[in-house]
Amino acid sequence: MRDDERLPQPVTTDIDLVTLLHALGDPVRMTLLLSYADGAEHSCDPRGLGLEHLHKSTVSHHMRVLREAGVTTTRVAGRNRFVSLRRSDLDTRFPGLLDALLAAATAPAR
């Protein structure tokens, strides 16, 4: 039995700060980050991510940007795909940054 496959993603040492910030500098992708912050795997169904107002292809695009920036990893299990945050990898690459971003994203309302 082999492991589930993963979609392409940068290795930890190749995660680039500017690419990461560009990925998170979008309101939909920030919404996704906050969903993934629980550390669990999430299906790609927009309804489960609070993004039911967007087309599935739009959500898929945003997920790809996050994955290619090194923010998330996507596990392929048969016809299903499960996305989760690369917390450990991000903490290794940029210590303290993810926590600071998540704290900022949940800072008191303006």
Next chain:
Amino acid sequence: MRDDERLPQPVTTDIDLVTLLHALGDPVRMTLLLSYADGAEHSCDPRGLGLEHLHKSTVSHHMRVLREAGVTTTRVAGRNRFVSLRRSDLDTRFPGLLDALLAAATAPAR
């Protein structure tokens, strides 16, 4: 005698995280951030910012994005403009974020 003028900028409480990340998710603007990280005021001359390969209008555009995102403040003194980092405002709005970003930007090379 009145104070020097400042170009328009968001008040601290209106600094938006996604807008800030979008502003910093660009290699030229990240270069500018690192120049401004010394806390000093900088003229808008691209040559003094390591951006002599770019047209002055391009650099001005990037400076405007940073200012409108709340990253920098621009003081107008006669015909001169001086840009500096809003470190205190950013630390107030998003505690720890700027330090984490600057640490990440100067992390060991990949």
